[in-house]
Amino acid sequence: xxxxxxxxxxxxxxxxxxxxxxxxxxxxxxxxxxxxxxxxxxxxxxxxxxxxxxxxxxxxxxxxxxxxxxxxxxxxxxxxxxxxxxxxxxxxxxxxxxxxxxxxxxxxxxxxxxxxxxxxxxxxxxxxxxxxxxxxxxxxxxxxxxxxxxxxxxxxxxxxxxxxxxxxxxxxxxxxxxxxxxxxxxxxxxxxxxxxxxxxxxxxxxxxxxxxxxxxxxxxxxxxxxxxxxxxxxxxxxxxxxxxxxxxxxxxxxxxxxxxxxxxxxxxxxxxxxxxxxxxxxxxxxxxxxxxxxxxxxxxxxxxxxxxxxxxxxxxxxxxxxxxxxxxxxxxxxxxxxxxxxxxxxxxxxxxxxxxxxxxxxxxxxxxxxxxxxxxxxxxxxxxxxxxxxxxxxxxxxxxxxxxxxxxxxxxxxxxxxxxxxxxxxxxxxxxxxxxxxxxxxxxxxxxxxxxxxxxxxxxxxxxxxxxxxxxxxxxxxxxxxxxxxxxxxxxxxxxxxxxxxxxxxxxxxxxxxxxxxxxxxxxxxxxxxxxxxxxxxxxxxxxxxxxxxxxxxxxxxxxxxxxxxxxxxxxxxxxxxxxxxxxxxxxxxxxxxxxxxxxxxxxxxxxxxxxxxxxxxxxxxxxxxxxxxxxxxxxxxxxxxxxxxxxxxxxxxxxxxxxxxxxxxxxxxxxxxxxxxxxxxxxxxxxxxxxx
Numbered sequence: 001x002x003x004x005x006x007x008x009x010x011x012x013x014x015x016x017x018x019x020x021x022x023x024x025x026x027x028x029x030x031x032x033x034x035x036x037x038x039x040x041x042x043x044x045x046x047x048x049x050x051x052x053x054x055x056x057x058x059x060x061x062x063x064x065x066x067x068x069x070x071x072x073x074x075x076x077x078x079x080x081x082x083x084x085x086x087x088x089x090x091x092x093x094x095x096x097x098x099x100x101x102x103x104x105x106x107x108x109x110x111x112x113x114x115x116x117x118x119x120x121x122x123x124x125x126x127x128x129x130x131x132x133x134x135x136x137x138x139x140x141x142x143x144x145x146x147x148x149x150x151x152x153x154x155x156x157x158x159x160x161x162x163x164x165x166x167x168x169x170x171x172x173x174x175x176x177x178x179x180x181x182x183x184x185x186x187x188x189x190x191x192x193x194x195x196x197x198x199x200x201x202x203x204x205x206x207x208x209x210x211x212x213x214x215x216x217x218x219x220x221x222x223x224x225x226x227x228x229x230x231x232x233x234x235x236x237x238x239x240x241x242x243x244x245x246x247x248x249x250x251x252x253x254x255x256x257x258x259x260x261x262x263x264x265x266x267x268x269x270x271x272x273x274x275x276x277x278x279x280x281x282x283x284x285x286x287x288x289x290x291x292x293x294x295x296x297x298x299x300x301x302x303x304x305x306x307x308x309x310x311x312x313x314x315x316x317x318x319x320x321x322x323x324x325x326x327x328x329x330x331x332x333x334x335x336x337x338x339x340x341x342x343x344x345x346x347x348x349x350x351x352x353x354x355x356x357x358x359x360x361x362x363x364x365x366x367x368x369x370x371x372x373x374x375x376x377x378x379x380x381x382x383x384x385x386x387x388x389x390x391x392x393x394x395x396x397x398x399x400x401x402x403x404x405x406x407x408x409x410x411x412x413x414x415x416x417x418x419x420x421x422x423x424x425x426x427x428x429x430x431x432x433x434x435x436x437x438x439x440x441x442x443x444x445x446x447x448x449x450x451x452x453x454x455x456x457x458x459x460x461x462x463x464x465x466x467x468x469x470x471x472x473x474x475x476x477x478x479x480x481x482x483x484x485x486x487x488x489x490x491x492x493x494x495x496x497x498x499x500x501x502x503x504x505x506x507x508x509x510x511x512x513x514x515x516x517x518x519x520x521x522x523x524x525x526x527x528x529x530x531x532x533x534x535x536x537x538x539x540x541x542x543x544x545x546x547x548x549x550x551x552x553x554x555x556x557x558x559x560x561x562x563x564x565x566x567x568x569x570x571x572x573x574x575x576x577x578x579x580x581x582x583x584x585x586x587x588x589x590x591x592x593x594x595x596x597x598x599x600x601x602x603x604x605x606x607x608x609x610x611x612x613x614x615x616x617x618x619x620x621x622x623x624x625x626x627x628x629x630x631x632x633x634x635x636x637x638x639x640x641x642x643x644x645x646x647x648x649x650x651x652x653x654x655x656x657x658x659x660x661x662x663x664x665x666x667x668x669x670x671x672x673x674x675x676x677x678x679x680x681x682x683x684x685x686x687x688x689x690x691x692x693x
Contacts, residue, residue, distance in 0.1 A: 016145075041061075163175075191304060417430055543569075
């Protein structure tokens with residue numbers, strides 16, 4: 001079968017950098033899905049993307065669909081003929097539907113019954129007839145934000161300026177918003193010219209000749225190589241922020257790295273202020289020496305060649321100088337603001353219309369910090385530091401620096417607090433109470449900051465749930481999932497002696513005291529436990545715990561997270577041992593039959609008929625205390641060992657005792673005994689959930 005290359009290019013006004021990668025991937029996935037659906041064979045798919053274009057190149061695309069020959073099954077033979085032995089209407093209709101004559105029909109037996117069959121031939125369509133369907137794929141692309149232009153009804157990321165649909169040397173005709181497909185593409189907006197493509201394989205080479213590197217991987221590699229060359233030539237270290245590199249890659253079509261300088265006096269500003277000014281506002285890379293100290297230089301990437309590069313560098317220096325001068329002014333002015341005065345201004349900042357001001361939130365967090373400090377057994381110095389952190393943690397929100405650079409909240413609070421004479425622990429705690437900020441981030445370094453971080457995040461989650469702001473699907477505007485994951489991470493890594501249910505109950509008590517519960521307490525509690533349970537499941541799975549063990553250790557309650565993790569790891573280590581399987585079978589026999597217990601009354605030893613009942617009863621009483629004591633002490637291994645010792649006693653019991661006795665009193669008493677023991681077993685795990693291969 002003959003094959004040709006095919007190129008589809010959508011020429012656009014400049015796309016926002018954050019749209020480019022996702023749009024390129026989306027175009028590729030949709031085209032690949034369409035190729036499979038239409039049964040068109042191809043060798044490979046290559047994608048291209050710049051701010052001004054999205055393109056896909058299909059190498060070795062077949063010139064037609066393959067022909068199909070298949071047997072089509074029709075009605076049963078018994079209804080294929082009428083009473084006179086002629087083809088029935090059902091048979092004739094089947095033949096018409098398959099595009100064959102009745103003389104072409106034949107019979108085949110299927111599971112003892114004969115049916116009509118027809119050999120159906122479907123001739124493959126030509127690829128040139130199918131390719132215009134790609135117009136629908138272009139129109140189906142979706143973006144974070146769309147726009148309309150001119151009098152067109154189409155909503156798209158940016159206006160479409162040209163279209164290329166070239167199959168070999170043949171244009172595939174279709175149009176969008178009056179733009180017809182053609183062979184013409186365009187080079188760099190300022191340096192390049194119009195290109196008349198003769199065939200798809202010329203695409204990337206022709207664009208490179210007109211100052212466009214169409215492949216984003218090659219473009220990113222070029223930028224990285226240029227940055228590395230600069231470090232070698234100047235003795236610099238250029239820390240490459242991968243997110244910034246990705247963004248810059250999609251801001252340019254022909255990257256040329258250049259450097260500039262700024263006045264050394266600006267190095268007196270906090271390092272984060274300088275980096276944020278360069279990175280967030282100007283998309284510059286900072287420059288450091290080998291010791292990690294910031295140098296008065298920056299590197300940026302121009303969308304163009306080396307012509308007049310000195311002028312470009314001076315222009316960038318001028319822009320950055322103004323930015324840094326503003327930052328220096330903010331830094332000086334902010335130091336004139338007393339912390340107490342800043343705290344008063346928090347009363348004027350609305351946190352949420354149903355939850356009050358930021359000042360109200362600070363007071364709730366303060367109250368909760370005191371309660372959490374007692375729960376975790378913090379010493380007096382830690383309590384004092386935590387209370388002060390909680391009191392002033394948000395004061396930097398009213399500073400000019402954070403107003404200009406919101407991403408510096410916490411860090412500027414740390415700087416200003418230390419300058420104002422606060423202790424190092426309190427100052428650093430202001431910054432660290434935001435931790436962990438993202439997946440993989442570290443937790444606060446001190447217990448004081450950890451307590452405040454817990455209180456801050458718990459208050460945000462619980463108050464949102466209390467007024468019905470619960471994340472659904474991909475919607476989580478208050479980042480509650482991330483904050484809940486942070487709470488779980490801190491409880492786990494700090495090995496704090498509290499359960500998830502306890503900290504939630506304490507937070508709910510504080511929120512209820514402020515009369516902020518807009519829903520029933522029981523409903524809020526249930527939703528919160530389920531929400532946190534999913535975060536704990538994620539933690540277990542990240543630690544390579546298999547799904548069945550996750551289900552086993554997470555019952556109705558979550559409990560103490562370090563203990564949950566320890567139980568999961570014990571089961572994971574033991575599951576391949578034959579002795580463990582026998583223990584699980586014995587414990588599961590108890591928990592399975594315990595489900596039949598109808599009441600939870602007291603066990604009456606006077607109703608025991610055999611010695612095995614007394615032996616199990618006495619052992620269960622000791623076991624209950626031992627397992628509880630071990631789990632409360634965080635010794636999951638000891639708790640499991642005690643449960644394992646129960647296996648022979650359970651087996652001996654079931655060998656001699658019929659739980660479902662005919663006598664109603666005896667049966668009920670035995671079921672109570674099973675139910676009592678099942679509670680102890682479930683306090684460790686739902687062993688019946690474990691799957692053995």
